[in-house]
Amino acid sequence: MKIGIFDSGVGGLTVLKAVRRRYPRADIVYLGDTARVPYGIRSKSTIVRFTLECAEFLVSKEVDLLIVACNTASAHALDVLRKELSIPVFGVIEPGVKEALRLTKSGNVGVIGTSATIRSGAYQRKLSSAGVRVFTKACPLFVPLVEEGLVEGDITRSVVEHYLSELKGKIDTLILGCTHYPLLKKEIENFLRGVNVVDSSEALALSLSSFVRDEGSSSLELYFTDLSQNLEFMVNFILGKGEGIRLARGVFAT
Amino acid sequence: MKIGIFDSGVGGLTVLKAVRRRYPRADIVYLGDTARVPYGIRSKSTIVRFTLECAEFLVSKEVDLLIVACNTASAHALDVLRKELSIPVFGVIEPGVKEALRLTKSGNVGVIGTSATIRSGAYQRKLSSAGVRVFTKACPLFVPLVEEGLVEGDITRSVVEHYLSELKGKIDTLILGCTHYPLLKKEIENFLRGVNVVDSSEALALSLSSFVRDEGSSSLELYFTDLSQNLEFMVNFILGKGEGIRLARGVFAT
Structure with missing residues (x-):
């Protein structure tokens, strides 16, 4: 195979x-x-x-x-x-959506990704049609951060905070809608304490x-x-x- | 014309x-x-x-x-x-080099740019052959920052500090070796107080x-x-x- x-x-x-x-x-x-x-x-x-x-x-x-x-x-x-x-x-979208639907209890799901992914509305359509509320945020600096090897530390924490503050307290599940983002999973989980973070690769x-x-x-x-x-x-x-x-x-x- | x-x-x-x-x-x-x-x-x-x-x-x-x-x-x-x-x-390289040579008094000149620009050695060769000491730093996050409109504020300041700390105190003149960087000139000048910052576009x-x-x-x-x-x-x-x-x-x- x-x-x-x-x-x-x-x-x-x-x-x-x-x-x-x-x-x-x-x-x-x-x-x-x-x-x-x-x-x-x-x-x-x-x-x-x-x-x-x-x-x-x-x-x-x-x-x-x-x-x-x-x-x-x-x-x-x-x-x-x-x-x-x-x-x-x-x-990578469908498996991430399915896993998020399996995990969410509040029915409030967040999605982060590049500007193009968020703009495409692909996640939003699939999640909305399953009856959950969707909160999205484009995070264009995450990929360059990862490619600089900055997956943790002060700068990474302040960029994570910059993008994710508006999602905090609103969602119980977050889909990492970009294949670079699993490398930032630790800092994202630290900031969004208690939120299920879905890595689409695994799903x-x-x-x-x-x-x-x-x-x-x-x-x-x-x-x-x-x-x-x-x-x-x-x-x-x-x-x-x-x-x-x-x-x-x-x-x-x- | x-x-x-x-x-x-x-x-x-x-x-x-x-x-x-x-x-x-x-x-x-x-x-x-x-x-x-x-x-x-x-x-x-x-x-x-x-x-x-x-x-x-x-x-x-x-x-x-x-x-x-x-x-x-x-x-x-x-x-x-x-x-x-x-x-x-x-x-854009020659005019920036000439302006830096005109301005430097200590003979210690810094150059910042993308990884490829710094790696190419183009600035270093021209400056060294004029007899000045060159200090370089690649700053890959500056372009994405500018393209996010983040030309000032906490994140920008911490990224400027991240890259420029090692140049601070060593140089009296800095060449902005990337056409995006003039948009960060204010934060760069604030951090490197007293250093001449050369904008190649003007030169x-x-x-x-x-x-x-x-x-x-x-x-x-x-x-x-x-x-x-x-x-x-x-x-x-x-x-x-x-x-x-x-x-x-x-x-x-x-």
Whole structure:
């Protein structure tokens, strides 16, 4: 079984880690579009175009199913992908929503993510139609913070407070609607004491159980469209050990 | 006289503003590569390729000279541009260096910028060869802060302190080696009390005086490769009034 995982950058490696933990024998091919990251600040049509190009690359690697491990791309491009591709396609939004619905008691659920994810309304629609009240907040500084390795400390705490103060006391469950955010989970939980914090990566990995056969040679291929300076640091920071990195540039025009 | 100004995003609008103030009658065409911003996290070869594509777009608009209003692109791609283009090409690095050399008394000069700009060594080489001691610091969070509109306040002050503490007391002059940074000038000057803070945009505009004839119809064309959500806010935030924005997508493959 070969699983394709796509993200706009390195954040999707938190999903890879969760999938690997649950299905250790499956083969995994990961593509991070580091030449064009971040997707969260692009227009919808550009996000759809970039996502289709990346999905086609993974299909050419003969993956059996595709995980869109990027909330922005999941919010904007999942329908198009499911129409265009003949393999099953999974996003990170539905599993996070399901887990939040399972956990909430008050029926007041918060969602944080990039500006594009929040603006897309994808989480809001799914949660509202299940009858819960939704509180959202875009947190554009969280990704650059994580990529600076600032996952705890004074600056991180003041940025967490800056964004999350308006949610405090209103919600009992918070969805981390961006694959970088699990790295900030500790500070977020500290600030929102008592709130259930939902990491979509874990929820997604669990939801795949009826589609994934845990068979294969445990191979891991990591492709990136640009070998930026910070890449090796981030790969090691998230996966916790050195992994081979390959350049996928030229596969499509960047 | 038609002046072309290129930046990876919106930061170069600080240069446009300085050029406009000094040469109010000249025609200006601005291109911001918002589909692929930020350049600071890309590899050198990718930065060169992106910059060439953008320069070609501006040349097709028949500009008489080209300003590379992006420190990352100036650091990595200026030599290639000067070889490939038949019009004069100006970067933001040389004028900032000249102004810093004019101002420093202690001979200890600081440079801050994106990781790519600092890593390129472009400022360090020029300053060192003039005999001054150079202290550098990459400040990756400054651009996202500005793009969030956080140009002052507690978070901005703590990030300024985070990056600039190690320069404090060592330098008498600091070059803002990124076109976003002039918007943080007030907090930077507050923290580094008594240090000369060099805004390259002003230095560049002044240095053009023997090349630019202040003639034309004062026209201003703003092109961007992607109309991202935050764009209008940033254009108004920097230029201080509504300007027409056009989409340049399709001009080259993003």
